[in-house]
Amino acid sequence: MAVTNFEMLDATKDVTTTRTLLHESIPLTGTLISGTYGTFPDEGNIKNYTHGQFQSVFDYPYLSSSANHIFDITIGYDESSALSESTALSTQQSKKINMYNQFSQVLLGYTGSTNQVRKFELDLDLDESSGTVMKEAVFLNFSRLITKDQIKKGTFSITLGTASWNADGAAPFELVKTLTDSSSTATAGTTNTLGGDYGLLKENGSGVTRGIVFYQAGVVALSTSSWASIPDFLSESNEKYTIEDTFVSQSLTSSCDAFRHRVQNITFNNATEINSAIYFCRVPHNKYNHSTNPTYLSSSTIRVKSVNTDTPIAYITTIGLYSSNNELLAVAKLSEPLKKEPTNELTLRVRLDY
Amino acid sequence: MAFLDNSGDIILDAVLTETGRRRMAQGNFRIVKFGIGDDEIDYSLYDKNHASGSAYYDLEILQTPVFEAFTQVNAGINYGLLATTATDLLYLPVAKVNEKTAYGDNIAKTSGLYYVVDAAGDTSTSRISNKLSDASVNYLEGTGTGNKYILIETGLDSGFGTVPIGSSENRESYIVANNLNDTSFTVFVDNRFFSSVRGVTSNSSVNNSGGSTGTDLNYSISLTSGTPTSLSLGIENYSGYKINGIANLITYNSTDTDQDTSVIGGPRSAMTAIALVVKAGISAEYTLYGSTSNTTRLASSTIDYVDTTVYIQGNTSGAILTLPCTIVRLS
Numbered sequence: 001m002a003v004t005n006f007e008m009l010d011a012t013k014d015v016t017t018t019r020t021l022l023h024e025s026i027p028l029t030g031t032l033i034s035g036t037y038g039t040f041p042d043e044g045n046i047k048n049y050t051h052g053q054f055q056s057v058f059d060y061p062y063l064s065s066s067a068n069h070i071f072d073i074t075i076g077y078d079e080s081s082a083l084s085e086s087t088a089l090s091t092q093q094s095k096k097i098n099m100y101n102q103f104s105q106v107l108l109g110y111t112g113s114t115n116q117v118r119k120f121e122l123d124l125d126l127d128e129s130s131g132t133v134m135k136e137a138v139f140l141n142f143s144r145l146i147t148k149d150q151i152k153k154g155t156f157s158i159t160l161g162t163a164s165w166n167a168d169g170a171a172p173f174e175l176v177k178t179l180t181d182s183s184s185t186a187t188a189g190t191t192n193t194l195g196g197d198y199g200l201l202k203e204n205g206s207g208v209t210r211g212i213v214f215y216q217a218g219v220v221a222l223s224t225s226s227w228a229s230i231p232d233f234l235s236e237s238n239e240k241y242t243i244e245d246t247f248v249s250q251s252l253t254s255s256c257d258a259f260r261h262r263v264q265n266i267t268f269n270n271a272t273e274i275n276s277a278i279y280f281c282r283v284p285h286n287k288y289n290h291s292t293n294p295t296y297l298s299s300s301t302i303r304v305k306s307v308n309t310d311t312p313i314a315y316i317t318t319i320g321l322y323s324s325n326n327e328l329l330a331v332a333k334l335s336e337p338l339k340k341e342p343t344n345e346l347t348l349r350v351r352l353d354y
Numbered sequence: 355m356a357f358l359d360n361s362g363d364i365i366l367d368a369v370l371t372e373t374g375r376r377r378m379a380q381g382n383f384r385i386v387k388f389g390i391g392d393d394e395i396d397y398s399l400y401d402k403n404h405a406s407g408s409a410y411y412d413l414e415i416l417q418t419p420v421f422e423a424f425t426q427v428n429a430g431i432n433y434g435l436l437a438t439t440a441t442d443l444l445y446l447p448v449a450k451v452n453e454k455t456a457y458g459d460n461i462a463k464t465s466g467l468y469y470v471v472d473a474a475g476d477t478s479t480s481r482i483s484n485k486l487s488d489a490s491v492n493y494l495e496g497t498g499t500g501n502k503y504i505l506i507e508t509g510l511d512s513g514f515g516t517v518p519i520g521s522s523e524n525r526e527s528y529i530v531a532n533n534l535n536d537t538s539f540t541v542f543v544d545n546r547f548f549s550s551v552r553g554v555t556s557n558s559s560v561n562n563s564g565g566s567t568g569t570d571l572n573y574s575i576s577l578t579s580g581t582p583t584s585l586s587l588g589i590e591n592y593s594g595y596k597i598n599g600i601a602n603l604i605t606y607n608s609t610d611t612d613q614d615t616s617v618i619g620g621p622r623s624a625m626t627a628i629a630l631v632v633k634a635g636i637s638a639e640y641t642l643y644g645s646t647s648n649t650t651r652l653a654s655s656t657i658d659y660v661d662t663t664v665y666i667q668g669n670t671s672g673a674i675l676t677l678p679c680t681i682v683r684l685s
């Protein structure tokens with residue numbers, strides 16, 4: 001039935017808004033990325049597409065409805081990269097260049113009078129100084145399901161195996177590099193670009209920058225420098241491939257597989273921005289002490305009273321928030337009945353999150 | 355629809371209703387007021403004679419588990435708390451249907467239902483109203499001009515001859531002085547079947563202070579269209595109509611004739627009458643929501659019918675009444 005007795009909310013005194021950031025810890029272990037749901041490189045939780053431009057990692061075999069998309073992997077290089085010169089040997093070169101350009105045009109935009117797509121850089125300047133431009137990169141773009149509104153600054157960490165290739169064991173992780181964005185904070189250590197803020201991923205110990213992370217976009221771009229010194233970033237059919245060789249001669253899918261084989265751990269905290277409206281529902285002492293509940297009366301007599309001088313009592317379980325047209329827009333339930341009588345006055349704080 | 359965890363501090367579990375989400379999508383979500391409910395509470399558990407004392411009177415009520423909030427509007431608050439500021443009330447009004455034959459045009463339910471006529475199936479030789487009369491079934495005409503009505507009374511139903519008796523003084527002191535007199539009612543009907551509701555005119559009157567019959571009943575009841583209201587029942591497809599309430603001036607007398615004209619046993623508050631206007635052109639509704647070519651509900655007739663519920667609420671007292679109705683037409 002309709003509620004006929006209302007208490008007005010004064011927008012200046014009874015309503016306030018707040019903004020809260022909620023964080024969750026997201027641990028992604030290397031075993032999830034490679035080897036848990038089948039034999040490398042054909043795990044059931046890794047989805048390859050006929051277009052071959054990227055690879056998707058799920059937390060469960062992707063044919064199951066229980067599977068959640070975690071992130072995508074792809075590689076790319078700029079057309080000015082030394083790798084793009086070896087056209088004759090290159091596999092899927094245009095796709096690799098396209099992937100690089102797609103990320104850079106969305107995350108960094110264009111520059112110069114001819115609207116050249118910007119290049120990723122391993123510093124915060126975006127001045128295309130020769131020593132810091134990252135013309136080749138591995139891209140990880142995380143699903144919004146796990147990054148939510150953004151990756152929390154200063155929490156991203158990725159551990160990469162940098163030892164020799166070994167398809168069937170943990171050999172790649174005999175040497176590891178852990179890259180973190182510890183130099184980034186909520187207020188410093190980042191640069192704001194078209195794609196949001198990005199921070200630097202530096203190698204623990206040496207402090208060398210080996211990648212960047214775009215917090216709002218949930219995209220990580222890793223430089224190839226982590227594996228620059230090893231001759232077998234990938235080994236296949238007794239052939240060894242450096243990372244540059246891999247980028248040039250291997251397909252995008254094979255390159256992504258090779259990268260997956262070298263991810264030991266990824267962790268970060270996500271952030272969800274919650275905007276709340278708080279309604280202070282003030283129940284005056286002299287009102288709402290009687291009920292229209294059918295059980296409140298017995299032969300028209302109020303059950304909780306014996307004589308008219310007894311204190312009237314009602315028990316609150318629900319608060320309804322209404323529009324001016326008497327439409328019930330939100331409902332709040334108390335976890336237990338709250339006794340209301342003329343001797344008490346209540347302020348019930350109802351928070352709606354958006 | 356689980357129970358809320360009540361083992362620790364009191365918490366509030368809040369959700370947007372379906373309407374709230376729709377309003378948000380439309381960009382006109384604006385909360386301006388609140389109401390309070392106690393739907394889970396069974397006040398009959400209040401034991402004011404508990405041997406262990408007053409601390410135990412409401413022990414069972416306070417242990418009532420409360421359901422989670424849910425998004426359906428009609429599952430929000432069905433019974434609100436009253437904002438009346440009086441603290442010395444011992445009685446509150448209730449609403450009842452008056453089916454006394456002393457009123458010429460009020461109808462009683464038949465087999466638990468109030469029949470409402472849809473003349474759309476009538477022919478020049480066969481009318482649903484005639485069929486109903488032949489079967490001794492009371493009915494509302496279902497049009498905007500009919501005379502028949504369902505008579506509703508509110509008041510303190512303390513029992514005939516029981517204190518407080520239904521005197522005019524008690525009406526003043528128990529009801530009017532406590533601002534519990536319903537000067538209007540809201541009738542909620544399913545707008546798929548009804549196009550409007552008619553209620554009493556404001557100059558209608560009823561008393562038992564010297565009529566021409568043995569009951570001393572003196573009444574004049576005529577009907578007028580109700581006013582659509584924004585008050586929401588919370589049930590989908592239901593629309594509200596505000597109708598007048600008139601002073602129920604039937605009072606106790608020494609010969610107990612008030613029992614012949616009123617169903618309220620104590621001081622009376624208000625009276626109203628309602629008639630329902632069936633929506634023109636309903637046809638598929640009988641198939642969708644009711645029954646067609648039925649030969650068992652009405653003897654010797656083949657009818658279509660759809661059952662529905664009409665809700666009436668006193669706008670001041672909050673007293674609630676539910677009327678089971680059926681709309682019938684010839685197949």
